[in-house]
Amino acid sequence: MEKSDLLKIVGKRVQELRISKGLTQVDLVGKIEGEIDTTNISRIESGRTNPTIFTLYRISKALDVSLIELLNFKTEI
Amino acid sequence: MEKSDLLKIVGKRVQELRISKGLTQVDLVGKIEGEIDTTNISRIESGRTNPTIFTLYRISKALDVSLIELLNFKTEI
DNA sequence: TCCATATTTGACATATTTGACAAGTCAAAT
């Protein structure tokens, strides 16, 4: 699988979870430990950046799911 | 959870899978698509670096497991 | 429409991953 396709899938999953929790990007940023910005959330959700595992971990915690759940895509990759 | 703890868990999981497949780091690098170096495998396995999701994905493919399986730790995180 | 909120995008600086190579460590075998 292409890098860009992987990043799109990851991003869509983040967005899907965020919206299902009724959170805006601003809300999500407010719940994330440490520094982060809607800029980065936007870039991750749109697949424009290749996030590190720790960044994804922090996002998963803010979304009240485990990292494994965050990465549990519908598509098998 | 601390960043360093997360990275150690991820690294141990990579190492555990690699060894269970009877591969050396050199073997693994040989199976990974695209450029990579045993230096990075070593750093990831020891938790000294915070790999991107795409790097972990490439490693998972070389280990013949899905990304989700690679990140399926014993410890719930 | 207008207004407020939400998101995206660009520009820039900083931090860190990654790739590459060299050198070091360590254990095992001969």
Place this chain on the structure above:
DNA sequence: ATTTGACTTGTCAAATATGTCAAATATGGA
């Protein structure tokens, strides 16, 4: 003791993730 294999560690440069701010664009409601 030397060699061999596996892994670690250091350094360097390049690419890129991240952080920050500002501006532009989209979205939805009154």
